[in-house]
Each structure stands twice: as C-alpha cells, then as structure tokens.
Amino acid sequence: MPRVTLTVNGKQHTVEVEGRTLLVEVLREKLALTGTHVGCDTSQCGACVVHIDGISVKSCTQLALQADGANILTIEGVAAADGTLHPMQEMFREHHALQCGFCTPGMVMTAIDLVESHPAGLSEKEIREGLEGNLCRCTGYHNIVKAIAAAHPLMHATAAE
Amino acid sequence: MYDFAYQKPGSLADAVKVLSGDPDAKALAGGQTFIPVLKQRLNKPSTVVDLSKLGLSGITVSGDKIVIGAMTRHAEIASNADIKAKIPGLAHQASLIGDEAVRHRGTMGGSLANNDPAACYPSALLALGGTVKTDRRTIAADDFFQGMFTTALEQGEIITSVELPVPQKSAYEKFRNPASRYAIVGVFVAKFASGVRLAITGAGQGGVFRHTAMEKALSANFSPDAIGGIVTSSDDLNSDIHASSEYRAHLIGVISKRAVAKAA
Numbered sequence: 001m002p003r004v005t006l007t008v009n010g011k012q013h014t015v016e017v018e019g020r021t022l023l024v025e026v027l028r029e030k031l032a033l034t035g036t037h038v039g040c041d042t043s044q045c046g047a048c049v050v051h052i053d054g055i056s057v058k059s060c061t062q063l064a065l066q067a068d069g070a071n072i073l074t075i076e077g078v079a080a081a082d083g084t085l086h087p088m089q090e091m092f093r094e095h096h097a098l099q100c101g102f103c104t105p106g107m108v109m110t111a112i113d114l115v116e117s118h119p120a121g122l123s124e125k126e127i128r129e130g131l132e133g134n135l136c137r138c139t140g141y142h143n144i145v146k147a148i149a150a151a152h153p154l155m156h157a158t159a160a161e
Numbered sequence: 162m163y164d165f166a167y168q169k170p171g172s173l174a175d176a177v178k179v180l181s182g183d184p185d186a187k188a189l190a191g192g193q194t195f196i197p198v199l200k201q202r203l204n205k206p207s208t209v210v211d212l213s214k215l216g217l218s219g220i221t222v223s224g225d226k227i228v229i230g231a232m233t234r235h236a237e238i239a240s241n242a243d244i245k246a247k248i249p250g251l252a253h254q255a256s257l258i259g260d261e262a263v264r265h266r267g268t269m270g271g272s273l274a275n276n277d278p279a280a281c282y283p284s285a286l287l288a289l290g291g292t293v294k295t296d297r298r299t300i301a302a303d304d305f306f307q308g309m310f311t312t313a314l315e316q317g318e319i320i321t322s323v324e325l326p327v328p329q330k331s332a333y334e335k336f337r338n339p340a341s342r343y344a345i346v347g348v349f350v351a352k353f354a355s356g357v358r359l360a361i362t363g364a365g366q367g368g369v370f371r372h373t374a375m376e377k378a379l380s381a382n383f384s385p386d387a388i389g390g391i392v393t394s395s396d397d398l399n400s401d402i403h404a405s406s407e408y409r410a411h412l413i414g415v416i417s418k419r420a421v422a423k424a425a
C-alpha cells in the first residue's frame with residue numbers, strides 16, 4: 001500500500017493509505033483528529049476545511065497522496081499549547097458565532113486564512129464573500145461575520161508584536 | 162469511490178507516457194471536479210496521474226499575449242497584477258468561481274479540459290480567441306470546445322498552457338446559481354482593434370458558444386444599446402430546474418448588456 005507522510009499540527013506522521021483515501025479520512029480515521037468534520041462530502045459545505053501549507057482547502061476534496069510532504073493545520077492545532085484559544089476562536093465565543101458547532105471548525109479555518117491573507121483589512125462584504133464555501137445551518141452567519149471582523153485587529157496586532 | 166493507483170510524475174514526458182499507454186488512466190489537476198466525480202463512481206480510472214509536479218504553473222506576459230500554465234490556480238489568476246491590468250474580465254471571472262477553498266485548488270487546465278457547460282473559463286478562452294497548448298500541439302479556442310463535456314483533446318493529451326491575446330477591453334458578467342455557484346448564464350465580452358468577440362456559457366445545450374449577432378452589432382458600436390434589440394432564440398438552450406430555456410434566452414440579453422456596460 002502507498003504511504004503518505006504529513007506534518008499535522010507540527011507533528012510528522014507516516015501512514016498507509018489507498019490511492020482513493022481522502023485527506024479528511026486520514027485526519028479523522030487514522031490520526032483520530034475528529035475536529036475536522038464531514039458535512040456534505042460533495043465539496044459544498046466547508047465543514048472539512050483545513051490548511052495545507054497555510055492555505056484553506058476542503059479536505060474532503062483532496063486525496064491524501066496529493067498532500068504528501070505537506071504541512072497540515074487542523075482545528076486541533078489552532079489553540080496555543082497551553083490551551084489559550086486562538087483570537088479567532090476567542091472571538092467566535094465572544095460573539096456567539098456558533099450554535100450546534102458542526103460548521104465551526106471549517107468556519108474558523110476559513111476565517112483564519114481569510115484574515116491572514118487580508119492584512120490591510122476586511123470589509124463586511126469581503127468577509128461574507130470569503131465565507132461562500134462554508135455553510136451554517138444554525139446561526140444565520142451574522143455573528144460569524146462579527147466574530148471575524150473582531151478577530152482581524154487582534155490577529156494582526158499579535159502578528160506585529 | 163473505486164480504488165486506483167496514484168502517480169505523481171516529475172516530468173511531462175512521463176505523465177504523457179502513463180496517460181497514453183493506458184486508456185483508463187486519468188489526469189488529476191486541482192481535483193475540484195474530478196474528485197466529486199470519482200466519489201459518485203461516474204469514473205473508474207486504473208491510475209490517477211497527478212499533474213502538480215510537472216512545472217505547469219505560472220503566469221507570464223509575452224508581447225501582446227498572456228500565457229497561463231495549465232496548473233495555475235483560480236486564486237492566482239484572480240489576484241495576478243498583470244491579468245488584472247491587461248484582462249480585467251478574466252481576473253474578475255476567476256474571483257467568481259466557486260468559493261475560496263475551491264479557488265485555492267482548481268486550475269485553468271482542469272476547467273478547460275472538463276468543459277462543463279456551466280463552467281466560467283470556456284467563455285474567456287473563446288471570447289479572447291485564445292489557444293490551448295498541449296504536450297503535442299496548439300489548438301485554437303474555436304476548435305477546442307466540441308459540445309458539453311467534450312473537447313478536441315485526444316486520449317492522454319495534457320494541456321500545458323493557454324495563450325490569451327490581450328484585448329483593448331474585457332468584462333465577464335455571471336448570473337449564477339446561488340447554490341452551486343456555477344453560471345446559469347455567463348457572458349465574456351472582449352473588444353479588439355479587429356472587432357468584438359462575445360461568448361456565452363451556462364446556457365447552450367452544446368456548451369459555450371459565440372453570439373455572432375451581438376458580436377456584429379458591438380463591432381460597429383460598442384455600447385449596451387447596440388445589442389438592446391437583439392433577441393436570442395431559446396431553441397438550442399438548456400432547460401432545467403434552475404431556469405427554462407426561455408428564461409436563459411432572456412438572461413443572455415440582460416447579462417450581455419451588463420457585460421458590455423462594464424467593459425465600455
């Protein structure tokens with residue numbers, strides 16, 4: 001069987017996979033990182049978004065072997081080692097940006113990439129457009145948008161330190 | 162998904178060899194169409210050949226043309242300074258494809274090879290009168306698209322890049338399906354010194370097509386008013402749960418005017 005080597009949240013793993021094994025299957029089933037969710041499995045909902053080499057990607061629409069050698073960040077790797085929440089997670093809590101929480105890991109991963117790739121600022125319209133690939137069946141998006149807007153200055157302040 | 166062997170060759174020659182030697186081997190670019198297709202078991206490849214290590218990515222300006230590598234992602238096309246300055250319609254079009262995560266993976270070559278009747282780029286290639294370069298030849302846009310999900314590509318042939326002439330003006334307008342984000346009607350208009358080309362995606366039963374009546378009117382007078390009176394027949398247009406062929410015919414008029422207003 002082919003083997004794939006991935007660095008996930010800073011830790012290197014080598015696992016056996018099939019050609020057809022999806023990245024999300026390796027994360028959830030081989031590495032027991034079940035924070036990454038599968039909402040649709042048809043590339044629509046964004047619950048499975050992780051970062052591959054810093055860029056948000058739907059891990060249900062990615063073969064594990066395509067990611068060989070890559071650096072993967074999942075929701076489990078977002079908070080600090082001592083448990084301090086990432087500013088994006090903190091703002092999701094502060095602004096009540098989740099209800100059932102199913103979409104939240106994908107939302108947070110998309111949002112972090114969005115904020116990181118727009119250092120100069122993000123308008124509400126840009127945030128809403130940036131979330132087009134992430135579906136939430138509970139919140140109505142309003143508070144998610146607020147949380148991302150609030151996290152922007154915090155993330156860029158931390159980055160500037 | 163059926164299982165398959167996976168290969169990531171390091172040279173174009175190796176990739177062509179695998180794909181040409183086995184009729185059941187298939188190329189994989191961004192996977193944003195192909196992986197969903199595999200999940201539905203609509204395709205059963207023996208080997209999947211990942212094109213990501215062939216050096217087919219990148220955007221270069223060469224004289225009055227822009228050359229885009231087949232593996233260039235939608236997000237790069239949307240944000241590239243040269244494309245924004247020289248073919249703004251294309252940068253805008255790329256920014257409207259799918260969503261952020263899809264644009265991070267999906268590629269120019271994959272979209273053109275797939276030739277989905279609702280895909281965006283076929284309209285840019287056709288309206289700009291571009292050419293498709295493959296491992297073995299050059300194919301003009303007018304010859305490349307051969308009906309829904311059908312192109313001039315031969316078994317195992319790999320798109321390496323596309324070459325797009327820089328127009329004086331360009332714009333893309335899209336009436337999109339709010340759920341899938343694909344085009345119900347998309348219009349790309351390009352104005353050159355030699356005349357205007359206008360291509361419609363999303364609507365035609367045979368996939369992307371040029372609207373010659375509009376091209377003629379716009380070549381004489383590049384303004385939305387010039388095409389205000391042109392009626393598009395619904396005969397060869399798609400009808401589905403999203404829009405009837407009559408509605409699509411109507412949208413072609415409305416969206417074309419918007420595209421011209423934007424470009425003018």
Ligand SMILES: Cc1cc2nc3c(=O)[nH]c(=O)nc-3n(C[C@H](O)[C@H](O)[C@H](O)COP(=O)(O)OP(=O)(O)OC[C@H]3O[C@@H](n4cnc5c(N)ncnc54)[C@H](O)[C@@H]3O)c2cc1C
Nearest residue numbers: 190191192193194195259267268270271274280281320342
């Ligand atoms: C949620 C969602 C929304 C989308 N919305 C839109 C939209 O609004 N507009 C739009 O246009 N598209 C849309 N798409 C499709 C997207 O643009 C795909 O990226 C694109 O159609 C295929 O490109 P790819 O690189 O992912 O190719 P793949 O999926 O990897 O491949 C597609 C096909 O092309 C072949 N192929 C790939 N590269 C080459 C090559 N270089 N030479 C020869 N054959 C090749 C493959 O064998 C395969 O048959 C959407 C997709 C998703 C998942």
Ligand code: FES
Nearest residue numbers: 039040045046060
């Ligand atoms: S599970 Fe991947 S997009 Fe829905």
Ligand code: FES
Nearest residue numbers: 099101136137138
């Ligand atoms: S919080 Fe329930 S799906 Fe978003």
